[in-house]
Amino acid sequence: MTAHRKHHPRSCIQRVTLQREEGGKGIIDISNLHNKQIISLRKFFFDRAQHSTLHSIVTQSDTRLTPLNLHDRNQQRNENITDTKDKITAWQRKSLHGRHRHDLQLPHVDKKASNAWLLRGELFPETEAFMIAIQDQVIDTKNYQKHIIRRSNTTTDFCRHCHSSSETIQHITGACKSIAQTDYKHRHDQVAAIIHQYIAFKHKFISEKQPYYKYKPQSVFENDSYRIYWDRTIITDKTVHYNRPDITVLDKHNKSVTLIDIAICNTHNLLTTHTDKTTKYTDLSVEIKTQWQVHNVKTVPIILSTTGVIPKTLHASLRALDIHPSAYTLLQKAVILNTCRIVRKFLSMS
Numbered sequence: 422m423t424a425h426r427k428h429h430p431r432s433c434i435q436r437v438t439l440q441r442e443e444g445g446k447g448i449i450d451i452s453n454l455h456n457k458q459i460i461s462l463r464k465f466f467f468d469r470a471q472h473s474t475l476h477s478i479v480t481q482s483d484t485r486l487t488p489l490n491l492h493d494r495n496q497q498r499n500e501n502i503t504d505t506k507d508k509i510t511a512w513q514r515k516s517l518h519g520r521h522r523h524d525l526q527l528p529h530v531d532k533k534a535s536n537a538w539l540l541r542g543e544l545f546p547e548t549e550a551f552m553i554a555i556q557d558q559v560i561d562t563k564n565y566q567k568h569i570i571r572r573s574n575t576t577t578d579f580c581r582h583c584h585s586s587s588e589t590i591q592h593i594t595g596a597c598k599s600i601a602q603t604d605y606k607h608r609h610d611q612v613a614a615i616i617h618q619y620i621a622f623k624h625k626f627i628s629e630k631q632p633y634y635k636y637k638p639q640s641v642f643e644n645d646s647y648r649i650y651w652d653r654t655i656i657t658d659k660t661v662h663y664n665r666p667d668i669t670v671l672d673k674h675n676k677s678v679t680l681i682d683i684a685i686c687n688t689h690n691l692l693t694t695h696t697d698k699t700t701k702y703t704d705l706s707v708e709i710k711t712q713w714q715v716h717n718v719k720t721v722p723i724i725l726s727t728t729g730v731i732p733k734t735l736h737a738s739l740r741a742l743d744i745h746p747s748a749y750t751l752l753q754k755a756v757i758l759n760t761c762r763i764v765r766k767f768l769s770m771s
């Protein structure tokens with residue numbers, strides 16, 4: 422698997438055979454299969470030996486003549502079964518690999534949804550392995566070279582692009598200023614476009630859905646019932662600091678406005694990003710309410726982590742927008758593909 426780039430050489434080995442719903446690759450654990458055979462064959466001979474002379478003689482004479490080693494009734498080394506719990510415990514204990522597992526256990530994280538991309542298995546094995554390596558934090562960043570493998574010719578762990586902070590994997594996936602306006606924006610816009618397309622389709626502004634990477638949101642959609650803005654500054658009488666939500670939806674009949682803002686942040690920032698996004702448009706909401714004469718203005722944040730970790734709040738946000746609950750899977754796919762592309766591109770420039 423390593424030779425074919427389907428397993429990063431430094432990635433967590435337990436994840437290879439751990440079930441996909443637990444965050445693994447779900448490959449059949451052949452050493453467990455082998456050992457199960459040993460266990461059942463030994464049981465078979467011991468049971469038969471009680472009644473059959475042939476089996477009894479075989480049992481007595483097998484002094485390491487076969488892997489069963491029937492002569493010895495004590496538990497054999499090849500009778501060990503590593504169960505799911507053992508694998509998870511081993512994964513969790515590892516200081517680097519274990520961090521992602523720890524993130525999955527956080528109360529605000531939906532573990533099942535966060536692992537859904539693995540269960541769907543729709544990515545190329547190489548891409549899947551790369552994302553797992555990113556989650557395992559074994560990517561060859563300057564920080565990794567200097568502090569983890571202690572490579573002698575790595576003198577500094579500062580970012581090769583912005584030179585302003587340590588080049589960790591989190592710095593590359595979501596915190597480097599030098600690519601904020603290009604690569605991060607592209608990822609953000611693709612996720613925003615998915616949401617926009619769902620809404621545009623629901624309100625019948627478009628009749629057919631396109632693959633999300635081809636869809637270009639129109640800056641304004643309007644009919645008798647709705648008006649939808651894409652990435653547009655809302656002009657207000659009073660100056661407000663944040664006045665450009667990613668998507669603005671005016672429901673003319675119900676006299677209500679929904680401000681949608683998308684954020685793709687690193688996993689450790691999920692909670693603060695959610696708080697920031699919900700309070701960001703408080704001033705704008707007040708202004709819109711009086712200027713557009715609507716009854717209510719609500720802000721709906723759409724937040725996913727750069728490694729596809731899904732906060733529980735995302736489901737509530739999709740519900741608030743009346744978007745199908747399974748839509749998060751497409752958002753997750755877009756984020757994962759973009760993050761893989763970002764990390765690859767980042768490392769290829771030295």
Ligand SMILES: [Zn+2]
Nearest residue numbers: 580582583597
């Ligand atoms: Zn940087």
